[in-house]
Amino acid sequence: MKPPYRGITVSAPVSSALALALAFVALLALLAPAQAQRETIEADTSDREIAIESDFTGAKIVVFGAVDNSRQPTANSGYYDIIITIRGPLETVVTRQKERVAGIWVNGRSEAFANVPSFYAALSTRPLDVIADADFLSRNGIRFNPRAESADQALPPDAFEQALIDLKQKERLYVVDSFAVKFLSKSLFRGTIELPANVKVGRYSTEVYLIHDGKLLSQHKNAMLVHKAGIERDLAALASDRPWVYGLLSVIIAVACGLLGWTLFSRG
Amino acid sequence: MQIYLPIAETSVNIFTMFGMGTAVGFLSGMFGIGGGFLITPLLMLMGIPTAVAVATGANQVVASSVSGTMSQWRRGNVDIKMGTVLLAGGVVGAFLGVQAVRLLKETGQIDLTIALLYSVFLSSIGIIMLVESLGAMNRARSGKPASARRPGQHSWVHGLPLKLRFQRSKLYISAIPPFLIGLSVGLLSGMLGVGGGFIMVPAMLYILRMPTKVVIGTSLFQIIFVAGLTTIFHAAANQAVDLILALVLMVGGVIGAQFGASAGQKLRGEHLRALLALLVLGVCVRLMVDLFAPPQHPFSIDILSAGA
Numbered sequence: 001m002k003p004p005y006r007g008i009t010v011s012a013p014v015s016s017a018l019a020l021a022l023a024f025v026a027l028l029a030l031l032a033p034a035q036a037q038r039e040t041i042e043a044d045t046s047d048r049e050i051a052i053e054s055d056f057t058g059a060k061i062v063v064f065g066a067v068d069n070s071r072q073p074t075a076n077s078g079y080y081d082i083i084i085t086i087r088g089p090l091e092t093v094v095t096r097q098k099e100r101v102a103g104i105w106v107n108g109r110s111e112a113f114a115n116v117p118s119f120y121a122a123l124s125t126r127p128l129d130v131i132a133d134a135d136f137l138s139r140n141g142i143r144f145n146p147r148a149e150s151a152d153q154a155l156p157p158d159a160f161e162q163a164l165i166d167l168k169q170k171e172r173l174y175v176v177d178s179f180a181v182k183f184l185s186k187s188l189f190r191g192t193i194e195l196p197a198n199v200k201v202g203r204y205s206t207e208v209y210l211i212h213d214g215k216l217l218s219q220h221k222n223a224m225l226v227h228k229a230g231i232e233r234d235l236a237a238l239a240s241d242r243p244w245v246y247g248l249l250s251v252i253i254a255v256a257c258g259l260l261g262w263t264l265f266s267r268g
Numbered sequence: 269m270q271i272y273l274p275i276a277e278t279s280v281n282i283f284t285m286f287g288m289g290t291a292v293g294f295l296s297g298m299f300g301i302g303g304g305f306l307i308t309p310l311l312m313l314m315g316i317p318t319a320v321a322v323a324t325g326a327n328q329v330v331a332s333s334v335s336g337t338m339s340q341w342r343r344g345n346v347d348i349k350m351g352t353v354l355l356a357g358g359v360v361g362a363f364l365g366v367q368a369v370r371l372l373k374e375t376g377q378i379d380l381t382i383a384l385l386y387s388v389f390l391s392s393i394g395i396i397m398l399v400e401s402l403g404a405m406n407r408a409r410s411g412k413p414a415s416a417r418r419p420g421q422h423s424w425v426h427g428l429p430l431k432l433r434f435q436r437s438k439l440y441i442s443a444i445p446p447f448l449i450g451l452s453v454g455l456l457s458g459m460l461g462v463g464g465g466f467i468m469v470p471a472m473l474y475i476l477r478m479p480t481k482v483v484i485g486t487s488l489f490q491i492i493f494v495a496g497l498t499t500i501f502h503a504a505a506n507q508a509v510d511l512i513l514a515l516v517l518m519v520g521g522v523i524g525a526q527f528g529a530s531a532g533q534k535l536r537g538e539h540l541r542a543l544l545a546l547l548v549l550g551v552c553v554r555l556m557v558d559l560f561a562p563p564q565h566p567f568s569i570d571i572l573s574a575g576a
Contacts, residue, residue: 052272053272054271054272054512055270055271055272056272056279057270057272057279058279091571091572091573092571092572092573093569093570093571093572094569094570094572095567095568095569096567096568096569096570097566097567098563098566098567098568103560104383104384104559104560105558105559105560105561105562105563107568112572118571159567160567163565163566163567163569164567164569166565166567167565167567167568167569168569170565197270197272197278197279198277198278198279198315199277200277201277228274231274232272232274232512233274235274235275235511235512236274236275239274239275239503239507239509239511240507243503243504243505243507244500244503244504246503246507246509246511247499247500247501247502247503247504247509248500249511250327250499250500250503250509250511250514251327251330251496251499251500253511253514253515253518254327254328254330254331254334254496254499254514254518255330255331255334255492255496257331257334257335257515257518257519257522258330258331258332258333258334258335258337258338258518258522258525259334259335259338260522261331261335261518261519261521261522261523261525261526262334262335262338262339262522262526265335265522265523265526265527266338266339266342266526
């Protein structure tokens with residue numbers, strides 16, 4: 001008995017075209033993950049929180065991360081560039097120029113800079129200028145550019161700005177380390193930075209940029225908190241919350257210390 | 269061994285700071301000066317921010333002056349009455365000095381004016397003291413009486429009214445000159461942020477003609493109050509006193525002051541004055557170098573405030 005078949009009957013040429021189309025879709029599906037999924041990075045810092053106690057002499061921070069869908073075959077292929085920037089809490093700084101008046105050095109002209117990061121570090125796989133052009137670096141805020149926001153960011157810094165950069169660099173509060181970031185495998189990378197003992201407390205932001213051929217492929221942001229702890233925190237809090245009490249306490253301690261020193265070490 | 273300072277917000281070597289405190293305390297106990305003019309630049313040299321160096325230095329001066337005063341007081345070398353008169357003038361002077369700074373700041377170049385006045389002042393005091401003490405030493409060697417005080421010799425100082433008897437200093441003089449000396453030293457302190465012991469001491473020696481040993485004790489006595497007020501004022505206005513740093517300096521300072529006091533006791537008055545003269549001239553030379561030598565960097569930076 002013939003089954004009640006009501007299927008669509010197709011002619012031979014149509015059916016072969018359909019098979020071809022199906023095969024093409026299958027091929028696309030196979031190729032797609034490699035083709036459409038772009039590289040992304042994920043990163044983190046070794047410490048999310050840095051507590052400053054009496055033995056604090058600075059801190060070593062490791063920034064590490066991975067490139068998802070990395071296309072480079074090995075760690076040494078140099079296909080990608082990584083730039084890591086770390087920025088401390090903002091402050092207002094004044095730069096003064098010393099001038100000679102009748103043989104004597106005095107403070108002359110000055111320029112104030114608002115919202116300058118108290119700490120700034122840029123770590124990278126290669127020198128910044130080689131990785132990308134100046135326009136790219138200033139557009140993404142990678143350069144340490146202490147200047148008014150209205151100023152033309154592309155212009156080279158003037159003498160006051162350069163002095164600020166130099167002096168910050170001397171205090172190790174402005175660091176550029178061109179070969180501090182290394183790939184450990186085709187996707188894993190890490191960079192190390194030293195925070196000196198004179199860092200300001202507050203929120204530090206870390207940004208990681210993945211770059212290929214001078215173009216930004218992916219970016220990742222993190223935050224880190226630097227704060228005082230223990231007796232360091234208690235003293236700083238007392239000094240700012242109750243300055244008169246703190247001052248009086250300092251004098252009382254000094255007087256007590258003087259009397260104690262006299263009784264213990266009195267000679268003659 | 270490094271220790272983190274919560275107010276200065278940096279880390280320093282505890283032994284270096286202790287050593288600095290001891291050395292300055294020694295000089296303080298020996299000469300009757302506070303030593304703020306020595307400790308402040310030393311701290312700045314070690315990377316301590318200026319405001320913290322000034323305020324914390326003042327706090328350490330309190331401790332070493334207490335230590336030094338006690339040991340001088342034990343020997344009967346503190347003229348509390350004279351110290352009080354000097355202090356009264358000093359408080360008025362310090363207040364006027366702070367006002368003067370405000371006025372001068374508006375005209376600009378205050379730093380220059382002060383530094384110049386200061387070095388002229390210091391070099392003349394230093395040279396006069398050195399010449400006088402060397403002369404006294406010569407006279408002592410040739411057998412003549414070596415006394416800087418010439419009792420019976422009267423100057424304008426002795427003709428003024430409001431006479432008081434200062435027993436410890438063996439003086440019967442008007443209260444006006446010590447008050448005025450206190451006032452002018454206080455004026456300088458208010459302007460320069462230093463205690464002014466090294467100006468006060470020569471003034472007591474040469475204008476008031478007090479005996480060298482009493483000068484040291486009395487100077488230290490009044491410095492306790494000047495430095496104490498300075499500390500409280502700096503803590504209140506700038507939150508700049510670092511107690512951890514102060515404590516390390518103080519421990520060194522009070523020990524140093526004791527050794528300094530007994531070392532000073534063994535020296536003759538004119539030798540002591542000659543050494544102080546050299547110290548004053550040394551400070552003066554340092555100031556001159558700062559003024560005239562080309563700076564290490566043609567610019568300087570200063571943090572005004574934390575940004576938004």
